[in-house]
Amino acid sequence: MATPQTMFExxxxxxxxxxxxxxxxxxxxxxxxLHEGSAPAFVRLGxxxxxxxxxxxxxxxxxxxxLTLPGxxxxxxxxxxxxxxxxxxxxxxxxRFFGVGDPRRGIVHVIGPEQGLTLPGMLLVCGxxxxxxxxxxxxxxxxxxxxxxxxxxxxxTLWQRKPKVMRxxxxxxxGPGVTAKDVILAIIATIGAGGGVGHAIExxxxxxRAMSMDGRxxxxxxxxxxxxxxxxxxxxxxxxxxxxGKPFAPKGELWAKALAYWKTLPSDEGAAFDREVALDAMDIxxxxxxxxxxxxxxPITARVPDPAHEPDRGRRESMERALxxxxxxxxxxxxxxxVDRVFIGSCTNSxxxxxxxxxxxxxxxxxxxxAWVVPGSGLVKxxxxxxxxxxxxxxxxxxWREAGCSMCVGMNTETxxxxxxxxxxxxxxxxxRQGKGARTHLMSPAMAAAAAVTGRLTDVRTLRS
Amino acid sequence: MQPFTRVTAVAAPxxxxxxxxxxxxxxxxLRKGQGSPGYDRYLFHDVRFNADGSEKPxxxxxxxxxxxxxxxxxxxNFGCGSSREAAVWALDANGFRSxxxxxxxxxFHQNCFKNGLLPILLPADTCARLRRQLHERPGATLTVDLxxxxxxxxxxxxxxFAIDPFRKRSLLEGLDEIxxxxxxxxxxxxxxxxxxxxxxxxxx
Numbered sequence: 001m002a003t004p005q006t007m008f009e010x011x012x013x014x015x016x017x018x019x020x021x022x023x024x025x026x027x028x029x030x031x032x033x034l035h036e037g038s039a040p041a042f043v044r045l046g047x048x049x050x051x052x053x054x055x056x057x058x059x060x061x062x063x064x065x066x067l068t069l070p071g072x073x074x075x076x077x078x079x080x081x082x083x084x085x086x087x088x089x090x091x092x093x094x095x096r097f098f099g100v101g102d103p104r105r106g107i108v109h110v111i112g113p114e115q116g117l118t119l120p121g122m123l124l125v126c127g128x129x130x131x132x133x134x135x136x137x138x139x140x141x142x143x144x145x146x147x148x149x150x151x152x153x154x155x156x157t158l159w160q161r162k163p164k165v166m167r168x169x170x171x172x173x174x175g176p177g178v179t180a181k182d183v184i185l186a187i188i189a190t191i192g193a194g195g196g197v198g199h200a201i202e203x204x205x206x207x208x209r210a211m212s213m214d215g216r217x218x219x220x221x222x223x224x225x226x227x228x229x230x231x232x233x234x235x236x237x238x239x240x241x242x243x244x245g246k247p248f249a250p251k252g253e254l255w256a257k258a259l260a261y262w263k264t265l266p267s268d269e270g271a272a273f274d275r276e277v278a279l280d281a282m283d284i285x286x287x288x289x290x291x292x293x294x295x296x297x298x299p300i301t302a303r304v305p306d307p308a309h310e311p312d313r314g315r316r317e318s319m320e321r322a323l324x325x326x327x328x329x330x331x332x333x334x335x336x337x338x339v340d341r342v343f344i345g346s347c348t349n350s351x352x353x354x355x356x357x358x359x360x361x362x363x364x365x366x367x368x369x370x371a372w373v374v375p376g377s378g379l380v381k382x383x384x385x386x387x388x389x390x391x392x393x394x395x396x397x398x399x400w401r402e403a404g405c406s407m408c409v410g411m412n413t414e415t416x417x418x419x420x421x422x423x424x425x426x427x428x429x430x431x432x433r434q435g436k437g438a439r440t441h442l443m444s445p446a447m448a449a450a451a452a453v454t455g456r457l458t459d460v461r462t463l464r465s
Numbered sequence: 466m467q468p469f470t471r472v473t474a475v476a477a478p479x480x481x482x483x484x485x486x487x488x489x490x491x492x493x494x495l496r497k498g499q500g501s502p503g504y505d506r507y508l509f510h511d512v513r514f515n516a517d518g519s520e521k522p523x524x525x526x527x528x529x530x531x532x533x534x535x536x537x538x539x540x541x542n543f544g545c546g547s548s549r550e551a552a553v554w555a556l557d558a559n560g561f562r563s564x565x566x567x568x569x570x571x572x573f574h575q576n577c578f579k580n581g582l583l584p585i586l587l588p589a590d591t592c593a594r595l596r597r598q599l600h601e602r603p604g605a606t607l608t609v610d611l612x613x614x615x616x617x618x619x620x621x622x623x624x625x626f627a628i629d630p631f632r633k634r635s636l637l638e639g640l641d642e643i644x645x646x647x648x649x650x651x652x653x654x655x656x657x658x659x660x661x662x663x664x665x666x667x668x669x
Contacts, residue, residue, distance in 0.1 A: 014663075017656045018649060022631030026649060028656055030667050037549075040498065048643070056669065065496070078496050122667060129548040129572055143572055145550040147579035147642070155646045157653055161629060193483045194542030194568045227545060229571045250666035258666040293483045314540050318481050411492045428546060430487040432511050 004268035007234055008165045008200045011140040011265070015123045017157055024159045031117055032152050033108050033126035034060035034095070036082045041127070041149040042089035054156045055094040059117055060086060062099055063107045065412050068345075068374050068401040073100045075413045106377020106403040109133040109221065109347040113213070114379055116246025120235040120262040125152060130347045130427065132223040135232035136216035137239055138265050140200070142229040163229065164274035166199040167267075170207035172281030177461040179357065180215035181349060181425070181444035183207060183279075184222045185287040185297040191277060193295040196228030199275065202267060203233050207281040213242040214353035221348045222427050225294035234266035288334055288457055289429045289442040291322035296429070298334065300447070300459045306330035325431055326439050327419070334457050337441070340420045342367070342452040343434070344445050345374030345401075346408035349425035354445040355384045358425075359392045361449035361460060367397040371452040374406045398452070410434050423451035467581035468639030472562045473608040474535035477525050478596035484539065485546035486573060488512060490555045492547075499554045508555035526559075530603030538595045538607070539566040544573025553580045563609045565616060567592050578632050581639060583611060585626045594618070611637055 005013075017026040038060070045052070052058060065079045074080035083100065090097040098105045104115065109130055112118040120138040125131060127149040134141035148158055168187055188195075201223050208216060216233045223231030233239075240259060243249045250258045285299035298305070307319035307330065323330060328337065344350075344358050355375065373393050375381035381403060384390055390400045406414045408426035415435030416422045422440050425448050426433075429440040441457060450458040494507040506514070513524045520527040526534060537543070537556075543566045544552060553576045556564070562582060567589035569577075577584040587595075598619045599605055605619035611633060616624045635642060661668065 015660075018652045020631070021634070022629040024629060024631045026646070026652070028653070028660055030664075031669075037495065050643075059669075082496060117669060119667065121664070127548060129546065143548040145548055145553075145572055145576035145579065147550060147576065151643050151646065154643050155649075155653060156657075157646060157649075159631070159642065159646070193545055194570075197542065197568050197571055224546070224572075227542065227568075227571065248669045254666045258664075261664070293485075295483075314480055314482055318483070321481065409492055411495060415493075428485070428487065430485045430546060432491050433487050436491065436493075436511055 004271040006165050006267045006271045006273065007138060007202060007232060007265050008140065011121055011123065012162060024161055026157050027123060027160050029125055029152050029156050029158060030057065030122040031124040032058040033112055033124065034058060034086070034149070035063050035108050035128065036065045036086050038127045038149050039082055039085040039089060041146050041153060042093070043085070044150050045153050050154045052093040052095060052153045057156065058095045058153070060090045060095055060097045061105050061108050061111055062086060064405045064409060066100060066404045067412055068404040068406045068414060070402050079412060103378035103382060106380065107347045107350060107405055110350060110376030110380060113137065113217065113242070114246070114377055116243060116249030119243060119249065119258070120239060121265050125158065129224045130221050132229065132231045133217050133221040133347055135220040135223070135230050136213060137243070138232055138235035138262065140230060140232065143224065163198055163200045165202060166196060166228070166275040166277065167202045167204055167273040169205040169276070169278045170203070170281050171205040172207060173210070174207060174281050174284065177286050177446060178284055179444040179446060180211055180218040182284050182287040184219045185289065185294070185442065186279060186284045188222065188226045188294045189297040190279060191226050193225065193293045194227045196223060196226040199228050201226070201228045201231040203231060208233050209236065212353050213238060214351040217351065218348055222294065225427055235262050286444065286447050286460055288447065290326065290328060290334060291319065292325055292429055292431050294427070294429060294442060296322060297442070300334055300457060302334055304328045304330055304332050304334060335459060337457045338421070339369060339423045339441070339451045339456055341369055341416060341422050342371035342448050343407045343422055343424040343426065344372065344448050345376070345406055346426035347376065347405070348427045349445050350374060350376030350380065352380055352383050354425065355380070355389050358445040358449040359389045361446050361463060362396045362398070362453065363392050365396055365453045367452040368455040369452060371397070372399045372401055372407065374401045375403050377403045407434050423448045423457065466579070466639045466641060469562065469581055469583050469611050469636040471608065471610045471612070472535060473606050474562065475531060475533050475604055476536035476538050476599055476607040477531040477534035478599040479525065479537055479539040479543065480596060482540040483542045483545055486544055486549050486552040486570065487546055489544065489552040490549065495549060495551055499551065500558065504555065505558040508559050528603065535560050535562050536607050536609065537561060537564045538592055538599060539564060540592070541566065541568045541589065542570060544570035546570060548572040550576045550579070553577055553582055557582060565592060565595065578635065579642065581636065583609060583636060585609065585616060587616065587624055587626055591624055
């Protein structure tokens with residue numbers, strides 16, 4: 001009998017063009033997603049006099065720099081030139097580009113799945129660390145650097161060293177007010193920001209099986225915050241129902257063939273993992289971060305931790321620095337922390353399920369602080385508007401904006417001010433991430449909505465009527 | 466790419482764990498092209514400079530003994546977070562040739578290899594010992610020898626490190642990886658139709 005294989009191993013082995021030299025494998029890339037930040041790689045490619053090897057497998061959009069204020073896509077000439085450079089390069093190289101004005105434009109990790117460009121079993125890369133998002137479909141997807149982007153454009157391949165595989169199992173039902181975001185924050189707090197380095201993660205167990213694709217994408221998205229370049233969930237009926245009928249998904253006979261293959265992808269019974277971690281879904285509460293690393297996450301019912309209790313000197317100093325940056329006092333209840341503004345969006349939490357969850361909390365209430373909702377794509381925005389979610393947000397005093405990365409990444413002028421405290425559904429609470437001196441608390445869309453209503457970090461369960 | 470053979474240089478210690486690439490180069494500088502004027506000042510910008518452009522005296526690279534550092538010895542998970550290769554370009558713009566850590570962010574780790582910067586993994590206690598020595602003797606030098614795969618500390622102790630033979634050769638010879646891969650065109654051209662036939666739904 002054949003040795004039982006992990007899903008990762010099955011997908012990896014089918015993409016190996018050749019092994020070596022050394023312990024590197026040359027992998028074939030099925031899908032390459034591009035954004036404004038990829039433009040310099042096109043320019044370098046042009047200087048080599050090399051054309052894009054497989055433009056038909058490459059897709060581009062503008063998300064990182066484009067403003068989300070309706071009607072003003074570029075804040076300045078530099079950004080306008082970046083977007084134009086991508087538009088010109090993709091046109092010259094016959095790469096499909098979802099640009100400004102196209103309703104399909106949006107955050108690259110939202111539109112890949114939305115367009116059916118992301119499929120189970122494929123190897124997908126993008127010059128962005130949150131590419132692990134696409135692993136929610138049972139794909140092998142990881143972020144790459146700019147030189148690697150150029151390498152894929154030129155050769156449709158990448159040299160990679162095979163990572164180890166870690167299985168993280170979460171069994172049980174999530175409690176009320178507990179979402180995919182809380183699950184991944186709890187996982188990162190458990191294994192640490194570097195805990196997944198050198199690993200591909202497979203998320204397994206009934207908690208993930210019960211999640212929508214939007215929820216699974218939230219989980220896989222933040223794999224990199226645990227140090228893992230890729231995270232994946234085995235495809236199942238939820239996956240197939242999401243993919244079927246999407247514009248670039250296979251149709252008819254090809255769909256049947258694909259489906260039969262996808263059903264062989266899940267890890268075999270008895271497959272060996274290099275590391276196993278298990279959490280109980282019942283133990284996970286609505287979670288917020290207090291520090292400047294995503295691993296600094298605690299239940300909303302907890303207090304700000306005291307560095308004095310940390311025995312390791314490096315970690316203690318790191319905690320002290322984080323508390324000073326965040327303007328927090330050890331021992332204070334997290335639910336006493338007041339917030340200056342709210343950001344609901346990003347490749348982690350800007351999909352329809354996320355906006356529904358936030359709107360559910362907001363309905364019939366008012367935001368007491370500035371609050372933005374930035375849908376993940378033009379199509380998410382349209383779908384939300386068809387359901388009247390925009391009306392709920394606007395009536396509550398929220399800003400309803402255009403699609404983009406916006407205040408998650410702070411690359412254009414959409415940033416929080418020095419010392420401003422943000423309740424954010426994004427993925428990184430790093431120093432300066434949302435603007436120089438800005439203070440970020442990561443949480444779910446429902447929790448961010450609750451913070452908008454009360455003006456402080458709030459246990460969403462206490463708001464439910 | 467600039468080859469890496471052997472470097473003896475001042476090393477600077479970074480004791481904080483999880484130094485992310487947003488801290489190495491803030492996002493607002495990513496629109497600036499690699500090597501554009503003033504690029505060197507983007508490195509660690511917000512922890513290195515005050516709002517008026519003056520130096521923060523406490524930051525390690527602003528202290529006289531470490532100003533000429535070409536090697537960083539860090540705590541765990543340096544370079545985590547964003548895939549921005551600009552983090553490596555900013556280090557390169559300041560003359561850095563090697564980063565030594567117990568664990569490095571995966572994408573940062575790969576990006577180093579593409580730019581002639583040698584990433585070295587050593588055990589956590591070895592890194593801690595090296596950092597302690599660099600604090601005790603500010604301005605002390607380390608020697609990194611790629612051929613023999615060793616780091617020699619200020620105390621003369623030598624520490625062996627592992628490196629993938631492919632990455633080692635690329636760094637020693639300063640190979641252009643795209644040029645190298647193009648020599649595999651025959652393999653790629655043979656793989657491609659087989660792959661497309663096995664998984665025909667992958668064609669968009």
